[in-house]
Amino acid sequence: MNETPNLNYIKELAAGSVEFEQKLIAIVKREFPEEKKEFLNNYEGKHFIKAAENVHKLKHKIGMLGFEEGYQLTIDFEEELREKEYTLFSKFMLILGAIDNFLETL
């Protein structure tokens, strides 16, 4: 995976409002680890349908942080999980890891 997260979407949305930008980033920094943890719990517990729901929710944040190929991979992984398959797990985790690292820098 060559993509890296960025704030282009958030900055565009903020239209110059630093206050909004900071507010949104703070919410993402709070929600993302919770959503990731819930996903991993469900995945490790083999609750694949619930894990697919978690991936669905994470998909929004993956999209808003600028992933394009990663966004498509997330769609595919969500569909896989609904079929109780998980070949894309490790690639998906790379995306989540990249977001983790990125959020730490903000």
Added chain:
Amino acid sequence: MNCIIIDDEETARVIIQQLCSQVDGLTVIEEFPNAIQAIKFLNNNNTVDLIFLDIHMPDFTGFDFIQTLKNPPRIVLTTSDKNFALTAFEYDCIVDYLVKPITLPRFLKAIQKAESSTVTPAEPTPVEDNNAPVGSGENDLYINIDRRLIKIDIPTINLIEAKGDYILIKTEKQNYTVHSTLKKIEEKLPDDLFLKVHRSYIINFKKIVDIEDNSVLIERDVIPVSRSNRPELMKRLNLL
């Protein structure tokens, strides 16, 4: 236009609020993390012109929510899933379908559509004569939604689920959310057709597809069976 936002994800609600703030004449009067809270609000407020509605929410989907509304205002669906677009066209009240992450130009287009659309709600079959004796038919159950009585043919009910102060009645054709309790509706249902299998669920016995361990499959819903209710369920089965 007055609007409300319904989305379980705070990030999404904040983004839609920000987008709304960039449109003159569009006011967010309330936001909700789930559909049940929004239903309570709408029952006491008729000033909402537009709803931004997430489809994927735990327990109660956006489509479940729409089906509870007697006269839905204009609705813009907001979702991370492109697969529901066809379903969305089945509802006259849905004026647009926004895929997250939502951009400002696409959002503005949705607002334009909302402003220029006239809603012709797809309503559930109403009771034509409100003076008719309630429950006059053996198989009829009348439920009160938005101060109107809606007739439900009891055998078409698949299951009933408790949701806080409300119950969700799932029928073959439609779902309804009613301010009531499982205990109250249980008294109105024939014993030979319905069975409480869990503190939150009553099922139509005839709608069981299969039974596995501690759950039953009703249509596409997997319903838990509590240990205390399992003996009664097994007793009623015509086991080979």
